[in-house]
Amino acid sequence: MGIDKTPDEKQLFDKLVQKSELKQTVYQSTFESFNLLKKMIEQMSRNYQTYTKIRKAKFDIPFEVVSRSQFEIELKFGGDILLFMMHTNVFEFSRGHRVMNTSYVKEDKERSYCGVIHVYNFLADSFKYNRLNDAGYLIGRVFINKDKHYFIEGKRELGYLFNNFGQNKLDKEAVKTIVGAAIEYTVNFDLLTPPYENVKEVSLHEMVTALDTLSIKTGKRLGFKFQADED
Numbered sequence: 001m002g003i004d005k006t007p008d009e010k011q012l013f014d015k016l017v018q019k020s021e022l023k024q025t026v027y028q029s030t031f032e033s034f035n036l037l038k039k040m041i042e043q044m045s046r047n048y049q050t051y052t053k054i055r056k057a058k059f060d061i062p063f064e065v066v067s068r069s070q071f072e073i074e075l076k077f078g079g080d081i082l083l084f085m086m087h088t089n090v091f092e093f094s095r096g097h098r099v100m101n102t103s104y105v106k107e108d109k110e111r112s113y114c115g116v117i118h119v120y121n122f123l124a125d126s127f128k129y130n131r132l133n134d135a136g137y138l139i140g141r142v143f144i145n146k147d148k149h150y151f152i153e154g155k156r157e158l159g160y161l162f163n164n165f166g167q168n169k170l171d172k173e174a175v176k177t178i179v180g181a182a183i184e185y186t187v188n189f190d191l192l193t194p195p196y197e198n199v200k201e202v203s204l205h206e207m208v209t210a211l212d213t214l215s216i217k218t219g220k221r222l223g224f225k226f227q228a229d230e231d
Contacts, residue, residue, distance in 0.1 A: 009071075022110055023090040025146045030115025033144050033170045034086040037117065038073050040175045041084070045075075062124075062231055068091075076124055080186050083120040083136075091143075099151070102164030111165075114143040119154070121186050139185055142178065144170055152178070155185060179196055 048063035058208040071086040093099050105112045119140040128135035137201050140154025143165075151165040168174065 022113055022146065026090045026113050026115050026144070027088070029146055029148045030086060030090075030117070030144045033115075033142075033148060033175070034071070034084075034117055035152070036088065036170070036172065037084060037175050037179065040179055041073060041075050044179065048077075075183075077183065078187070079124050081122045081124050081127060082182055082186060083118075083122065085118045085120070087116045087118065099165055102165060103151075111145050111147070111149070114145050117142040117144070119182050121189065136188075138184060139189070142170075150174070155189075160175070 042065050045063055045065045052061075063079055066076070068074055071088060073084050075082045075084070076206075090113055093155050098104055100112060118138060119142070120136045122136040123134060125131065126136070128196045138154075140152050142150055142152050144150045145165075148170045149165055150168050150170045151163050
């Protein structure tokens with residue numbers, strides 16, 4: 001015997017199904033884009049191995065890929081690590097976000113729902129020596145909608161090059177450019193000495209702990225506001 005549904009219930013169920021289907025579509029678009037990104041990083045690693053056979057470097061400079069899970073991939077190059085992490089949830093922007101005022105989103109509100117891939121930069125030694133106090137930095141986050149249109153909030157190369165949501169589509173060439181820009185930004189983002197006033201005092205406990213575990217906090221901009229490198 002069927003359940004008698006009132007018009008209000010039908011409207012509620014329609015909305016539930018519509019929103020769920022939208023979020024599943026966005027998730028699938030983001031997941032496919034993330035897998036494309038993983039394949040590109042793995043291909044770049046193979047290309048680097050070919051490159052090193054031609055150009056012999058003075059030192060062994062790594063360019064290595066580790067797939068940590070279906071939602072996370074690690075790229076280690078030189079003294080740095082980039083972590084690309086896909087969030088499993090779907091997000092919408094606040095009303096005040098600039099994306100909500102674009103004609104692209106105003107034409108279709110569903111375009112504002114996005115999956116996100118975060119790009120973090122860590123020092124390779126932070127992982128090597130298990131320095132749990134070390135700082136990493138979010139250098140960019142890639143937002144992808146149901147149609148695989150994307151834009152990036154991020155630092156320098158990442159934030160400035162990929163901000164046309166209505167035009168940018170995440171295909172193979174776009175992924176290659178994004179990964180290249182992330183690597184270039186990281187290579188140019190150097191480790192700076194923190195101000196003397198910030199490190200002139202150290203407790204005996206901190207020093208003993210540091211000697212035991214190498215836990216003196218290290219990061220590329222410790223003692224500085226990260227935003228200062230935008231100039």
